[in-house]
Amino acid sequence: MHRLTLARIYICICFAAMLLPAAAYSQSKAPQTNAGTALHLLPVKNMRNDLTLLWQAIQHMHPAYGLYYPADSLQLLYRQTLAAMDTPATESAFMSHIYPLLSKLACGHTQLKHSAGYTRVPSPHLPFEVLAQHHRAWVTTHQVNTIATGDEIHSINGIDVKHIIAHGYNLYAGDGYNETFKELFLSEYDGFEDACNDLHLQPPYRLVLTTKDGVHKQVTVSMPAGNATMPATAAQSNAVSNWITDTTIADGRLQFLKHQPVAWFRAGAYQYSDTLLFKEVFQHVHDAHTRTLILDLRHNTGGDIRVAAKLLSYLADAPYHMISRMESRIPNPAINGFEQYFDTDRTAGFNEGFYAGKQAGNWYQVNFKPAFGDVAATLPLSTVDHFDGRLLVLIDGATFSAGAHTAAAIRAQCRNARFIGRETAGNEEGCSGGTIQHFTLPNTGIVVEFPWMRVVSVAQHPVPGRGVMPDDTVEYTAADIVQQNDLDIQRALLLVEKYMP
Known part of the structure; x- marks a missing residue:
């Protein structure tokens, strides 16, 4: 597994240089800085103006606009997303808020990057990792002995795993109607943990699960003190x-x-x-x-x-x-x-x-x-x-x-x-x-990967x-x-x- 954050996942999944001549990347312009930490709140007006500008560009020229989801459905989702921006929010919260809209473009090359100078505040780590498959989740590696590899998790802190996975699907854009990428993102690149944090699930984590032996039980787990990495997996067999x-x-x-x-x-x-x-x-x-x-x-x-x-x-x-x-x-x-x-x-x-x-x-x-x-x-x-x-x-x-x-x-x-x-x-x-262009939102400094x-x-x-x-x-x-x-x-x-x- 790879301990990466949502803000950095694009490095591993989305190689932007599919066709663009290499010289174009030699002196890429730095995006506008948005001074402050992850706790800095963006004004409602700035977020709305940036989303409106981005949506105008998408409607005008994005190659996936209306290709997989009807334009009128996308427009309705845009209006709903804009209307829901009624309180100041952190940069990460703003990005999470608009990602479901971008995901409906169904373009894996359209992603968000934090503004220059953004300082991330560490978020809680789950004491386990999962295999996400068919909207279900099974424990893989773990740092506590009350759960085991192969246990199927049904809920965390009262939130159904299917809801967590569905939320995770909307935290990163993928091509078309494909789900194997979303499953891999949740399983290998800490997307499941990102989804839990975005839903504000905090430790200790109350798990409802079925063990690999078929026993239904509830356990409470937290990350062990002073241990922030998962144990190494077995050598390839x-x-x-x-x-x-x-x-x-x-x-x-x-x-x-x-x-x-x-x-x-x-x-x-x-x-x-x-x-x-x-x-x-x-x-x-x-x-x-x-x-x-x-x-x-x-x-x-x-x-x-x-x-x-x-x-x-x-x-x-x-x-x-x-x-x-x-x-x-x-x-x-x-x-x-x-x-x-x-x-x-x-x-x-x-x-x-x-x-x-x-x-x-x-x-x-x-x-x-x-x-x-x-x-x-x-x-x-x-x-x-x-x-x-x-x-x-x-x-x-x-x-x-x-x-x-x-x-x-x-x-x-x-x-x-x-x-x-x-x-x-x-x-x-x-x-x-x-x-794959970089579209810099002028009020927040967030950069949009824009094909x-x-x-x-x-x-x-x-x-x-x-x-x-x-x-x-x-x-x-x-x-x-x-x-x-x-x-x-x-x-x-x-x-x-x-x-x-």
């Missing part, structure tokens, strides 16, 4: 000993199964250096006469999609497309009427890499400049070390942005691919992304608002989490045994 790590590949990301022509490559969030890494990986895969490649896209949260396109060059069946097209809701996103609130360096980056195209229905085409490279064009296969064997792709609720585009492109253009795990966080049909374009995938028959679905769905128990059992790789090895002569 199961088939790890059956793998040989290629020590020439950085971070042990390439392994080979003993006595079998099987390789396992972990393709994490894309780095610019990965283009050279891919060359080395596929050379080693080829030299080992690999017949089955397990491509691990779990927790691949994206990065530069041009790097993702390079990965596809080793996997696609024929010359391929990484994406279908990019489009925006206005003729030129850089000319939008809100220029003073957007980061000027990021705007310059957009102008360096893209230019406005023709109108097509309700959308406007966004074209690539030659210096950037056209990832919507037909791209060639790698002429050396192309992999033609069976491909098993591992995906989960943190396969997002360019990572999800990779999964969608593989599904559409690799006939020997089979997917294992859980629905991706990113929609199979594409996402709002491209240039300018819609990046349409190459998926042939996507279900609107849903991610890439696995062919083999794998679900974990609380004990699996604590013991670090990799059930996805176990399922992959079962398929290897099935298909190997």
Whole structure:
């Protein structure tokens, strides 16, 4: 588990550089400071003015506006959110207040960041962590002996767990109607704890639960004094000993199964250096006469999609497309009427890499400049070390942005691919992304991650608002989490045994 706060979670989940040229990030303008600590109260007028301004920008140009939820429903929720701002509030409370509205945009790239200079006041820590799944919660790691791994929690301080989870779903935006990302956020990045704190649940915590042995009971727990970290989980078990790590590949990301022509490559969030890494990986895969490649896209949260396109060059069946097209809701996103609130360096980056195209229905085409490279064009296969064997792709609720585009492109253009795990966080049909701008609210200094374009995938028959679905769905128990059992790789090895002569 990762002890992160809601204010910092975007660092781990939302990689903003899916398409924007790197130069645009070199001198990003600092947002307006909002002096004070987490206890500083924002005036009602400032909050209302900032929300009104943000909503005007969203209505005008946000690529997800009205895409998954009707515009009239969003407008009603906006009016309700605005009307409910009737008392001064802390910066965190203001952000929590407007997050349900932003969540209804159903865009995982639209997130909030605290103002510059914001000083966070520590909040209570739960003495346990949970696995959130299907709107239920089970204890994983814990620091008190009155609860155990596998206990299902039904309520905390009289609040039903389903309500806590539903509240947590609204504390962070995700793509479409997907829930696997929300579950992962609650389980791995302390989203459940954030939800409890946002609901003002204070220790001691009165839990109603059912033990793993089926006993219904009530217990009261608190964080032990002087102990602010969870105990370490067990070393990863199961088939790890059956793998040989290629020590020439950085971070042990390439392994080979003993006595079998099987390789396992972990393709994490894309780095610019990965283009050279891919060359080395596929050379080693080829030299080992690999017949089955397990491509691990779990927790691949994206990065530069041009790097993702390079990965596809080793996997696609024929010359391929990484994406279908990019489009925006206005003729030129850089000319939008809100220029003073957007980061000027990021705007310059957009102008360096893209230019406005023709109108097509309700959308406007966004074209690539030659210096950037056209990832919507037909791209060639790698002429050396192309992999033609069976491909098993591992995906989960943190396969997002360019990572999800990779999964969608593989599904559409690799006939020997089979997917294992859980629905991706990113929609199979594409996402709002491209240039991820910073929209600074002038009265509070809060920064909004604001995508300018819609990046349409190459998926042939996507279900609107849903991610890439696995062919083999794998679900974990609380004990699996604590013991670090990799059930996805176990399922992959079962398929290897099935298909190997």
